[in-house]
Amino acid sequence: MVTTADPFSSWLAQAQVRAAALTAEQRATLQAAFHVRQHCGADYYSNRLLSHFLLHCGSGLQVAQIARLVGISRPTASRQQGLSSKEAVQAAHHRMAGRRTGKLLPRYAGPVAQFLLTHPQASRYDVLDFLEATWDVRVSTVALHHFLKRYGLDRATRQAAAAPARIEVVETVLAGHPVPRPAPPFSWPTRSTPAPSC
Numbered sequence: 001m002v003t004t005a006d007p008f009s010s011w012l013a014q015a016q017v018r019a020a021a022l023t024a025e026q027r028a029t030l031q032a033a034f035h036v037r038q039h040c041g042a043d044y045y046s047n048r049l050l051s052h053f054l055l056h057c058g059s060g061l062q063v064a065q066i067a068r069l070v071g072i073s074r075p076t077a078s079r080q081q082g083l084s085s086k087e088a089v090q091a092a093h094h095r096m097a098g099r100r101t102g103k104l105l106p107r108y109a110g111p112v113a114q115f116l117l118t119h120p121q122a123s124r125y126d127v128l129d130f131l132e133a134t135w136d137v138r139v140s141t142v143a144l145h146h147f148l149k150r151y152g153l154d155r156a157t158r159q160a161a162a163a164p165a166r167i168e169v170v171e172t173v174l175a176g177h178p179v180p181r182p183a184p185p186f187s188w189p190t191r192s193t194p195a196p197s198c
Contacts, residue, residue, distance in 0.1 A: 007034075007038075008030075008031060008034050011034055011037075011069070012030070012069075014068075015065060015068035015069040016065070016068060017030075017061075017065050017068070017069065023060070025059070026059055026060060026061065029054075029057060029059045030059075030061075030069070033050055033053070033054060033069070036050060037050060042071065044092065044095070045092055047070050047071060047072060048080075048088060048091075048092045049088075049092075050070055051066060051067070051070040051072060051077060051080055052080060052083070052085065052088045054066045054069065054070065055077065055080060055081050056081075063077050063078055063081060064077075103137045103138075103139050103143070104131075104137065104139055104143060104144070104147040106151075108131070108135065108137075108147075109147075109151040109153065111134065112127065112130070112131070112147075112148070112151075112153060113151070113153055115127065115130050116153055116158065120158075124141050124144055124145070125141075127144060127148075128141070128144060131144075
């Protein structure tokens with residue numbers, strides 16, 4: 001007669017958690033977690049919520065054990081250990097929406113740059129109003145600061161870039177004249193390859 005293994009024991013064994021070494025409280029916590037996993041499945045959201053619960057419930061289990069139980073990597077579990085519940089849910093939402101960087105997507109940089117060029121005296125609150133009116137996105141001033149700095153759109157970078165040569169190029173383009181070739185190292189006076197590459 002062949003007996004089937006207990007699914008709970010198999011779950012513990014695949015995660016290298018010794019059932020005999022568990023306390024009564026740990027065993028009860030893991031049985032509840034196993035029932036949640038059986039009921040909700042092993043999709044990304046369920047894994048994220050279950051790992052957050054196990055990391056913060058005071059079970060006394062090691063982070064590596066929890067990572068193996070849920071099926072995530074040890075570094076991922078360590079990063080999740082420092083998140084609040086709100087941050088964990090937001091991070092899961094951003095990940096599933098394809099927005100690893102938050103609400104401010106990289107494709108917003110061009111329109112924001114154009115807004116800042118046409119409104120040079122715009123404050124951060126003006127940029128926030130522009131984002132909300134254009135994409136219905138509300139973010140904090142700190143998130144906006146990091147976004148602007150990442151793409152060189154913060155006030156300090158823009159002021160440093162406002163050299164007279166750049167102003168002449170902008171005036172040339174606005175007047176309808178061709179843009180002059182930039183000086184080396186961005187443009188070499190002659191071809192750098194001995195022959196065509198094709």
